[in-house]
Amino acid sequence: MPTILPFKAVRPTRDKVSLLASRSYESYTPEERESRLRDNPFSFLQILNPGFKYQKEISGKQRYQLVRNRYQEFKEDEIFMQDREPCYYFYKIVNRDGLEFNGIVAAASAEDYENNLIKKHESTIEYRENTFKEYLKTVGFNAEAVLLTYPDHPEIDEMIAEVMATRAEYEFTTTYRDTHYVWNIDDKTIVEKLQGHFAEMDAVYIADGHHRSSSSALLAANLKAENKNHKGDEPYNYFMSFLIPESDLKIYEFNRLVKDLNGLSKEEFLIQLDAMYRIENRGVAYYKPSKKHHFSMYLDGEFYSLYLRKNNYTINNALEGLDTHILYTTILQPILGIDDVRNDTRLAYADGKKDMVYVKGEVDKENYKVGFGLLPVSVEEMKQIADEGLTMPPKSTYIEPKLRSGVTIYEF
Structure with a gap:
């Protein structure tokens, strides 16, 4: 008590x-x-x-x-x-x-x-x-x-x-x-x-x-x-x-910005993404995800929607179902080569109050190569993580x- x-x-x-x-x-x-x-x-x-x-x-x-x-x-x-x-x-x-x-x-x-x-x-x-x-x-x-x-x-x-x-x-x-x-x-x-x-x-x-x-x-x-x-x-x-x-x-969520594609061309990067995500090109129309396990991406002047292929991803606990963790384990670490999300200078964060318009601006100014948009973590997710004795990745919430x-x- x-x-x-x-x-x-x-x-x-x-x-x-x-x-x-x-x-x-x-x-x-x-x-x-x-x-x-x-x-x-x-x-x-x-x-x-x-x-x-x-x-x-x-x-x-x-x-x-x-x-x-x-x-x-x-x-x-x-x-x-x-x-x-x-x-x-x-x-x-x-x-x-x-x-x-x-x-x-x-x-x-x-x-x-x-x-x-x-x-x-x-x-x-x-x-x-x-x-x-x-x-x-x-x-x-x-x-x-x-x-x-x-x-x-x-x-x-x-x-x-x-x-x-x-x-x-x-x-x-x-x-x-x-x-x-x-x-x-x-x-x-x-x-x-x-x-x-x-x-x-x-x-x-x-x-x-x-x-x-x-x-x-x-x-x-x-x-x-x-x-x-x-x-x-x-x-x-x-x-x-x-x-x-x-x-x-x-x-609020923390969106992610990455300085480069880890040596990949745009086409090679999209092909690797395709293994874990259904990808739709949204063109120049502003796009923000509306469901868990969906992400928005801004790359080379265009928005994309990324839908996780659930048949290829297993969720065994609250952490594995967290979008910030999914983004890390399916994209940031295996494709973009970012192991240390806390200290890698190739990775930056923008709180959701700045939204994807800010992310777009940073990519358009060539400060970053690609940006990812997420949904905010819910209170229920936050509590479940705590109840299971787990910890979120850095910059999962702006509260x-x-x-x-x-x-x-x-x-x-």
């Missing part, structure tokens, strides 16, 4: 929240980061990029310590405050496309992660896990929640709706045109009911943030070993999460919502 608890968030004052909240650091171009750091002294990027103060690139442990210093300065300057009582933070996002996401920011248990009550569907890289663990250990806080999803629950939906009918603690719109609303809830009746509802669930699932959750679990184990008086209720035993119902998740960093902060 998952343990999902309220916590005392460190968060910006109401007058500063819109200035402070930022997207994830990597989502900004260097020019965007430079502009925000130069023009906005309250941006959370000032904490994440402490070297800007000295006009110097700083990395490694020195950067971690300076991040901690900047964070402490924001607290000393009363840009941040901390709630006196543990709260659940009800969070609503209405994005620029008009999609609405309603969920709860809370503390999830690292022990539940280890015991598979928080289920995973993606593999993690040990180097990244350990690097982020050391970062967390030095800075002492987590400002970016792991996105968790739970089965639709009418009673929780009703509680969220009742709270969101009241005035929000925060309401702000970003330059990205997303509007964010936050309610801090310390009412004991609501808190106890929510804890009970989550405890009744068999499991919750990671939608986005596998490395963050894994690093938090490593940190918990590390600090537990160092603490002779460990009790189990210390803040380091938990990590910040944003929990939303399954029906609120928006999952919304995306929370802003710095709106709620969890301290260890």
